[in-house]
Amino acid sequence: QxxxxxxxxxxxxxxxxxxxxxxxxxxxxxxxxxxxxxYSGKSPELIMFIYSNGDKEDGRFTAQLNKASQxxxxxxxxxxxxxxxxxxxxxxxxxxxxxxxxxxxxxVKA
Amino acid sequence: GAVVSQHxxxxxxxxxxxxxxxCRSLDxxxxxMFWYRQFPKQSLMLMATSNEGSKATYEQxxxxxxxxxNHASLTLSTLTVTSAHPEDSSFYICSALRTSGGAGETQYFxxxxxxxxx
Numbered sequence: 001q002x003x004x005x006x007x008x009x010x011x012x013x014x015x016x017x018x019x020x021x022x023x024x025x026x027x028x029x030x031x032x033x034x035x036x037x038x039y040s041g042k043s044p045e046l047i048m049f050i051y052s053n054g055d056k057e058d059g060r061f062t063a064q065l066n067k068a069s070q071x072x073x074x075x076x077x078x079x080x081x082x083x084x085x086x087x088x089x090x091x092x093x094x095x096x097x098x099x100x101x102x103x104x105x106x107x108v109k110a
Numbered sequence: 111g112a113v114v115s116q117h118x119x120x121x122x123x124x125x126x127x128x129x130x131x132x133c134r135s136l137d138x139x140x141x142x143m144f145w146y147r148q149f150p151k152q153s154l155m156l157m158a159t160s161n162e163g164s165k166a167t168y169e170q171x172x173x174x175x176x177x178x179x180n181h182a183s184l185t186l187s188t189l190t191v192t193s194a195h196p197e198d199s200s201f202y203i204c205s206a207l208r209t210s211g212g213a214g215e216t217q218y219f220x221x222x223x224x225x226x227x228x
Contacts, residue, residue, distance in 0.1 A: 032214050043203045043222040044154070051214070088154070096142045096207050096215050102153040 006101035019076040023089030032092035033072045039085045079108045116220035130190045131223045133204030139184035140206035148201045160187040194227045
């Protein structure tokens with residue numbers, strides 16, 4: 001069964017620190033990888049996607065992909081209390097099939 | 111950006127009634143949409159995949175006769191919860207699949223519909 005695994009957390013970091021969120025996946029044929037942010041009581045919001053090995057930066061966010069090791073991570077620099085949310089890793093395993101992880105809860109302490 | 115709307119944003123109904131939820135992709139066409147359900151403090155649960163012009167594909171354990179899905183156009187999918195009961199109370203979220211040259215197939219979520227069945 002194709003799986004996407006995330007540590008449920010909560011991950012607690014002080015304001016201004018770097019938050020590191022990790023995700024592993026089981027299907028080696030996966031092509032596209034996504035990070036969504038979900039605030040409590042709200043629907044998921046796309047933050048970034050990545051499909052090539054290496055790093056992809058967008059503002060304070062950096063997505064890292066290592067297909068050989070089958071993991072994808074999200075770094076949040078200069079974490080803010082407003083970044084406190086659940087972060088969902090999603091993996092496209094082919095066609096329109098996307099598998100979501102259960103999410104990691106991040107708490108940024110002011 | 112890709113915008114997906116849902117209507118209504120919340121609904122309260124009596125047990126036994128049916129509730130229809132609409133999901134629209136506002137600035138792109140979506141052949142495929144998805145319907146999720148999420149209970150408090152739990153993960154997203156995929157209910158079904160909605161395909162324009164054809165029958166929806168339901169996940170195991172989801173009753174197709176209870177959760178009717180219609181995807182009549184490239185920008186609209188509807189979910190009807192028939193004969194709703196209190197245990198159907200949940201947060202229902204749709205997403206629409208957009209194809210782009212960057213990431214290929216990307217899901218964009220609607221804001222969700224909160225259903226409370228009394």
